[in-house]
Amino acid sequence: GESVGLHLPTLSVQEGDNSIINCAYSNSASDYFIWYKQESGKGPQFIIDIRSNMDKRQGQRVTVLLNKTVKHLSLQIAATQPGDSAVYFCAENIGRNTPLVFGKGTRLSVIA
């Protein structure tokens, strides 16, 4: 289930189940979105991206869905594994040559 901690919400899932991590982005003008995975003490690791002219994109075991109407982004991880345990951030780009702005993040905890 999902719980809200002091700063980061946490999602706990059983190994082998599918995970869905949600993100509400801030700017309706954003045209590029990325999901990052961050393990403790490391920098963000690129998972998957999507441009605003798409509503779905699939990678290996991951799918990103974009709903521009409600400014919502989700990351679906199929058959979640212990190695997927990390903090996941969505990030948005408002336009070309602008920096990425990060969302608050969600901690994914996989229960073996």
Place this chain on the structure above:
Amino acid sequence: GAVVSQHPSRVICKSGTSVKIECRSLDFQATTMFWYRQFPKQSLMLMATSNEGSKATYEQGVEKDKFLINHASLTLSTLTVTSAHPEDSSFYICSARDQESSYEQYFGPGTRLTVT
């Protein structure tokens, strides 16, 4: 490809001293580099954007005289934390944008700064 390195990976310094963090793009040229700061259990917050050969652009609330940024070449940007205080203790992460791209940012592994 698209590897960004940071040095040092972790540093401990005494209050009042200055510390420099380097960010390098190893296999591409980065016209633009970004510096982020991350406190425990929080997200990455953009501090500044640096463009090669020009002055950095700082985000609101970030003191430019305290966090000195230099982007002297297309592969190197440095962040100097001057007169560090314990509240500056944080995880500092840089990212670089390939000059061929308008969107992708490649992130370094981060530098853990502890001010005692």
